[in-house]
Amino acid sequence: MWYLLFKRLFQLTLFFIWILTLIYLICLSAFTFVIFNICLIIFLFWFILTLIGWSITLIPILKFVYVPWYHRQCRLWTQNNQQKRYSVAFFHPYCKNGGSSERVLWIAIESILKKYKNDIQIIIYTGDIDITTEKILQCVKERFGIDMEFYESSITFIYLRSRFLIEANYFKILTSLGQNIGSIILGFEAFIRFIPDIYIDSMGYALTYPCFYYLASIPIISYVHYSTINSNIFEQINEEYKAYNNQQSIIKNSLLNKIKLVSYQIYTYVYGWCGRCSKIVYCNSSWTKKHIESIWRSYCIHLVYPPCDIKQFLEMSLINNDEQIIKTIVSIGQFRREKNHELQIRAFHQLLQKKSDYRQKLKLTLIGNIRHNEDRKYLEQLQLLVDNLNISNNVIFKLDINFQELKIQFNQAIIGLHTMQNEHFGLGIVEMMAAGVIVVAHKSGGPHMDIIDEGKTGFFASDIDSYATMMETILEMKSDERRQIQEQARNSVDRFSTLNFERLFMESLDKILFYFNMASKVIGKCEKNFIIRCLRDRQRLDHRLPFVTRDIKIEFREEYGSVVVSLGLTKVLAQTSCKIVKPKETRPNEGRLRLQLKNSHAMVFNFETGRQTQWTTLMSRHLLQNIRDSGCVDMESLCILAHENVRISISNIFYNHMLVFYLKVWEISVNLHVLDYDGNILDCANLAALCALAHFRYPAVTVIGTDVHVHPINERNPQPIRILHYPIMISFALFENGEYMLIDACEAEEKVMEGLFAIGMNQHKELSTLAMFGEICLSRDQIENCISLAHHLVRDITKEMRSVLEKNREEQLEKVQAINRR
Structure with missing residues (x-):
């Protein structure tokens, strides 16, 4: 009995010792945790205070000492080495491509140099580091018919080596966030490479503006091809809208969906703040202008349609499509996912399924170019889709064709397809209309608001069935009916001419150059x-x-x-x-x-x-x-x-x-x-x-x-x-x-x-x-x-x-x- 009592007492003693030790450890851990957090807070406080102090010290030196000195060096280079008064820089990382934004770039440069060749040196920030100036200008001549060799001495390329940071294939997740941060880094690289007198963004990288605006205090001009984020994005997220760049896992998860909504709201605010740095904003369509006005809230926004080379297309004679044995349906646009070439291929396949006699008479020609590996993979997927649908004999892919071959393809085509939803403008649509091609475009964006008058100058569709139906309707039209639509379409494209773009683009730029002369x-x-x-x-x-x-x-x-x-x-x-x-x-x-x-x-x-x-x-x-x-x-x-x-x-x-x-x-x-x-x-x-x-x-x-x-x-x-x-x-x-x-x-x-x-x-x-x-x-x-x-x-x-x-x-x-x- 004494043995059991002693044993129980010993157990109770050990239990109390364990309890006291546990309480001690808990108190010690809590104390250590509190002390650690206090030290961490103090460290973070002093760290932030140090950053603020260094920022207060360095930013004024950068803003009022280094940047003015470096800007003067850049201006001296312009005046002494190039014998020009001012420098105008275009931020265009993909200047050698053959898209509509590149056409705007080179027509704008040509417009400036026509009037101010002896006064202005053009600077182009580009990421095409593997190509020489001569080859770039040769590509411009082949793809757009613009001979820039006469102005070669007035054009200087500055090669940016961090362009890969704005490419989508570099970011597997959070692609948009990564590209925006990458554009800030790319813009800062452009800033430290050369500070111009006027900065023109011709691709829509608005996050590069604050660097030039707040540090260099130079006027910024922006030509916006499309709003990076539109005012309807919040409704689309709330309605679980599925787009090419929305992952299904995010759409189905309500928490992730809300996080994405908040992130877009933050980005919308930042995007609008950066956009308000622009002194002059050009928008390429009413659709783009509407969204930019709602987000940027800038007062100096102009509608300037992009330059379309309609003159050479209008000079082409219209041919009688009824006399053609094989009728061609053509599509033009870069091979990017948002262009939705898959819809064109599937609609064309459905048309062949509905009308089996068309299989020997119709061909679909997809014309475009690729920018990087992601576009190349997308093109391979399209080619695989064509093989799976067993229409490889009816579908032709043409890459990087020159301007003369493009005219030939348009002249032989009877129907033009355009399937991108919320397309900002649609330069290819205008060119096809000028060439006499009857266009079927997606009923949204710029084509719907600015270009096509439905039933008179072209037609609209929205899905596979409607595209197939519209193509069938056009093919079964009488020759006189098609000719009437072609002529009306040609008469409607004058407002998209290159001369009209040059006039509107130079009107506002002339004012800035006038103030520069006054300041000088x-x-x-x-x-x-x-x-x-x-x-x-x-x-x-x-x-x-x-x-x-x-x-x-x-x-x-x-x-x-x-x-x-x-x-x-x-x-x-x-x-x-x-x-x-x-x-x-x-x-x-x-x-x-x-x-x-x-x-x-x-x-x-x-x-x-x-x-x-x-x-x-x-x-x-x-x-x-x-x-x-x-x-x-x-x-x-x-x-x-x-x-x-x-x-x-x-x-x-x-x-x-x-x-x-x-x-x-x-x-x-x-x-x-x-x-x-x-x-x-x-x-x-x-x-x-x-x-x-x-x-x-x-x-x-x-x-x-x-x-x-x-x-x-x-x-x-x-x-x-x-x-x-x-x-x-x-x-x-x-x-x-x-x-x-x-x-x-x-x-x-x-x-x-x-x-x-x-x-x-x-x-x-x-x-x-x-x-x-x-x-x-x-x-x-x-x-x-x-x-x-x-x-x-x-x-x-x-x-x-x-x-x-x-x-x-x-x-x-x-x-x-x-x-x-x-």
Whole structure:
């Protein structure tokens, strides 16, 4: 018994010891856990605080020191190495592909370089690291018919090595999230490789915008082909919408579905925040514009249809499909899953099943290209599907065909298929319509909202049965019915032309470039003080004396009245034309003279405010006043049918009105184009206009009664304009309230000057124009001194101009004599 009692007591003791040990361990673990978490929280707190501290330190250095310095280096490279004013960068990682976005890219580049080839260097961020510039431009010529070799020197490719981060096959799960993070990294790589003056995203990678917008503070232009996330996505997720990129496991699991919904809401906010960094947004369709407006909430959104090469397709003649033994159904588009080529193949198979006699008469041609391995695998799946359906003899795949072969395929086709749901636009649809192919497209997106008028210019379908039915309906139509649809479709595609795209695209870009020119006129205080100090010491930046002009160079072209005048680096092209018009009622015996200055964006001075058009008009008015109102051109010699030669019998009330109706005179038009600008545009443009008028020849005429016969140049020699004298303009730049002045200011000196005093005068010291710009008042002595200085320069310039004109006349005479000897 004592043994049992002792045993029980021992057990109870051990139990209490175990309980106490357990309590001790629990308390110790809890204490350790609390201490560990406190330390972890403190560590995380200090870690976050350290990150914030380093960010506060480094971001201002990056933003206000490194980025401005690096941007200046990039601009110096543009100006010194490439001899251009500004750089415009296109972010397009897949620039060598043959899709619609690539066509937009190259047409946009061509539009810019047509107008600003001498001023803008194009930068293209691309991931095509395995291909040279020449091969890329050759691919562009073959696929789009755009010859960019002429602009090769104005295009620079910057190769991005992290493009693989935006490819879907690189991410097995969370593909969209991975691609978006990859686009941020790719955009940052582009940023550290080169900082342009203007950034244009032509593929829709909105997450790259904040890097350029907040760090470099450069204007961003976006051409959106499709909204990465549309405003209907939340309804589609809630309704368990099944798309090509939605996994079935996510659709069926409500928790995962909600997580995906929340992630899309977060991404929508980020996507809209990034999109609002854009200064100008172009959308390629009404469908895209609708979703971008709802998500980005930007005010400067323009609808600009992508450029479609409809001109060459419209020139193709329509063939009679009834005469074809084998009828072709064609499809064009990149081999991507969202294009849904499988629907085309299955609909075509069902059509052959319904109409067995079509098996020997129909062929389906799928035209497209592939970008990477995922597209290649998709193409192999399509080829396997064709084999399984036993229609391999009726289905043809064509990859990377050139433009000429594409025209041939369209010309032979009777039906065009397009099956992508919510297609943003549908460039292939427009091209097929222009070529005379009757299109059956999915009833959604851009094709439904912008392109096709159902039943008149094409048809819609949505599933296998409807596609098969529509194809059968078109095949059984009469030839006249098909021809009517083809003609209506061709007439409807004018709004998608390349010219329309160029006009709309350049309208907004021109405004940004105009503001760039205004910003370029801002000068630093140190540079201003340096120029003023040089003037006080009678020195100038280009080592000239204050009252010495730069070298004048006059180059005459082949055609009459075309001349290029250079004053230093300032260069103006003058082109002259003529036509027969009615005279003014107040001067019935005098011809008419028009003069217009163009491309004068660099002509607005620092001390004046106003719109560009106002300054263009003002300068043109002063030039016209100096030349026409000075009487240097014998306006009466331009009269063809004089007042005294017209005899009409009519009452005195209508006499003057009817008299002008019968009179005819020559109207001479001089268009002045600023080719390059380095100050003193007024003097250079005036000299170019005078040389053009002196060089111009207008056709000889014969007057019989009130009939005027204009002789061609091979029938009678054209006649020169009678020039009585040459009114030369001399401009004085004024500084320090007129205390200092100089002649023929360069661009840097114009940035500092406070006023401009222009004098128009001929060699006989006869004044034709006195014009003052700015708010400086000159004394009488100063004006007389300026006139005296100007007279000496006018005599020298007139002598030089006459010498060049005489030399040109002798050269022309020698050419005529050489031709006569032959």
